[in-house]
Amino acid sequence: MSRVIETSKAIIKDNVQILKHIEKFTLPRSILDSNSTIEYGTFIKVTYRRFMRLQPLVSRRVMVRDTYTNYIRCKYRYEPVGLKRSLTLDEPSISQSELKEQIYNSLQFIVQAVTYSENISSVTLRRDITLARQILKNLLTVEYEKLKGDSEKKWQYKENQPTNSNVIDFNIEFNHLKPFNSKLPKDKENKFVAIRSFDECLIYLNKTLKTIL
Amino acid sequence: MSISKELYKKILIPLNKTKNLQNSINKTSNLVSPLITNFEKWSGKQIKLQNNEIEPINLQSNVFAKILASPVRLDRVSKTRLPQLLLNQLNLNLKDKELKLSGVNGLKAQHSYVLNSFKILQKNVKAAAGIIPLHVLSSGKMNQSGLKIDVSNVLTSFKTDLLGEVTRQLFELKPNPQGDIKLIYDKANHQTVFFTENSKGSIQICFNLSLLDACEPLHKAWESDSIHILSSENITLLIQLYKLLKLIEQN
Numbered sequence: 001m002s003r004v005i006e007t008s009k010a011i012i013k014d015n016v017q018i019l020k021h022i023e024k025f026t027l028p029r030s031i032l033d034s035n036s037t038i039e040y041g042t043f044i045k046v047t048y049r050r051f052m053r054l055q056p057l058v059s060r061r062v063m064v065r066d067t068y069t070n071y072i073r074c075k076y077r078y079e080p081v082g083l084k085r086s087l088t089l090d091e092p093s094i095s096q097s098e099l100k101e102q103i104y105n106s107l108q109f110i111v112q113a114v115t116y117s118e119n120i121s122s123v124t125l126r127r128d129i130t131l132a133r134q135i136l137k138n139l140l141t142v143e144y145e146k147l148k149g150d151s152e153k154k155w156q157y158k159e160n161q162p163t164n165s166n167v168i169d170f171n172i173e174f175n176h177l178k179p180f181n182s183k184l185p186k187d188k189e190n191k192f193v194a195i196r197s198f199d200e201c202l203i204y205l206n207k208t209l210k211t212i213l
Numbered sequence: 214m215s216i217s218k219e220l221y222k223k224i225l226i227p228l229n230k231t232k233n234l235q236n237s238i239n240k241t242s243n244l245v246s247p248l249i250t251n252f253e254k255w256s257g258k259q260i261k262l263q264n265n266e267i268e269p270i271n272l273q274s275n276v277f278a279k280i281l282a283s284p285v286r287l288d289r290v291s292k293t294r295l296p297q298l299l300l301n302q303l304n305l306n307l308k309d310k311e312l313k314l315s316g317v318n319g320l321k322a323q324h325s326y327v328l329n330s331f332k333i334l335q336k337n338v339k340a341a342a343g344i345i346p347l348h349v350l351s352s353g354k355m356n357q358s359g360l361k362i363d364v365s366n367v368l369t370s371f372k373t374d375l376l377g378e379v380t381r382q383l384f385e386l387k388p389n390p391q392g393d394i395k396l397i398y399d400k401a402n403h404q405t406v407f408f409t410e411n412s413k414g415s416i417q418i419c420f421n422l423s424l425l426d427a428c429e430p431l432h433k434a435w436e437s438d439s440i441h442i443l444s445s446e447n448i449t450l451l452i453q454l455y456k457l458l459k460l461i462e463q464n
Binding site: 005007008009010011012013015016017018019020022025026056057060089090108109111112114115116119122124125127128129131132134135138139141142145186187189190191193194195197198200201202204205207208209210 | 250251252253256257258259260261262263264266267268269270271272273275277278279280281282283284285288290291292293294295296299328329330333337404406407408416418459
């Protein structure tokens with residue numbers, strides 16, 4: 001028999017607890033309006049906070065949570081905007097309003113990935129939620145794979161890192177997406193090709209969903 | 214030194230404090246247990262959101278979403294974990310003495326996974342020991358069976374098989390002018406996958422078949438430069454096509 005405990009903030013079932021109030025995690029679409037009074041800097045802060053608040057919902061494992069935190073932090077603080085996309089697709093840089101929309105859609109995507117789906121009647125929506133969750137899970141697995149070699153400085157994104165670090169290669173300069181020479185060590189080349197196959201597919205997905213994952 | 218009894222009592226427990234203590238005891242007895250009020254803070258369960266405002270984004274018919282959402286498997290060549298559909302399954306059948314790479318993932322025989330890049334496979338895989346399933350290798354069954362494998366043969370036949378299969382399906386395709394996927398054959402364009410905007414302003418995915426020489430007659434049979442197909446009807450073919458294009462891409 002399943003027991004349900006309901007508190008003012010959540011409904012707690014056998015294996016899952018469902019938060020009732022989602023205002024802390026989402027944003028209204030009106031924030032993207034051109035006449036919105038919210039400045040670009042504020043928008044970035046507001047979305048960053050929301051991404052970080054979603055951290056406990058992403059997983060119960062500390063390792064996955066850490067990967068998520070560092071992924072978001074690197075995205076916001078160190079990753080050159082649009083570089084990843086321009087390396088794969090022949091496209092000019094994007095405008096600030098497009099970037100805002102992409103960040104907003106990405107937030108919606110992660111919110112969708114952590115939404116409770118069993119009480120939703122639409123089958124399409126339920127499948128969307130499952131797929132979004134699996135994509136997020138795989139994305140974090142590959143993020144972890146990227147930095148596996150950098151055991152010492154694994155989670156520290158600092159600006160003055162040694163140039164041969166995986167952080168620089170995969171998350172800041174995206175050397176794996178550039179044409180690379182055959183002088184690379186064999187292991188490194190294989191890993192570059194493997195991660196590239198994932199990142200290319202992710203960029204294509206970003207393009208179709210207008211996200212910036 | 215003796216003090217009066219009353220003064221003594223006052224020093225130990227001030228009278229007004231005793232009243233407060235009594236009051237607070239009365240108050241807490243009326244409250245609900247914190248076990249119930251703040252249970253969500255420490256229940257340790259998986260947390261989800263109750264969200265009734267999500268909009269469908271149709272990931273089900275998105276070929277890239279399908280690929281990225283497939284379960285993660287270890288690649289034998291690069292030793293990296295990647296979604297299954299980005300890798301190729303290597304089936305080893307010890308009974309029939311057969312080793313085969315397959316573009317479609319199934320649960321047949323004993324299998325491992327290898328990267329989806331012909332160039333890298335050719336360069337790195339010199340012996341079968343580098344790619345066959347680890348549990349078969351460690352059990353020693355491989356030596357007992359006396360199976361001898363020519364890896365380059367496995368690779369070439371895989372490429373020919375996948376190419377044949379995808380081309381056959383492409384020839385049977387029924388174009389749909391309303392389709393969201395555009396297939397083109399343009400030798401001048403070096404991109405295999407790219408995006409355009411259609412007249413309604415929505416993004417359209419384009420697959421360039423120019424790497425597949427076998428598709429040239431197909432291109433001539435088209436009425437225009439390109440055809441449109443529906444992704445929801447052809448999702449399996451599109452996944453195979455994407456894999457094939459990435460397999461033979463040369464950079």
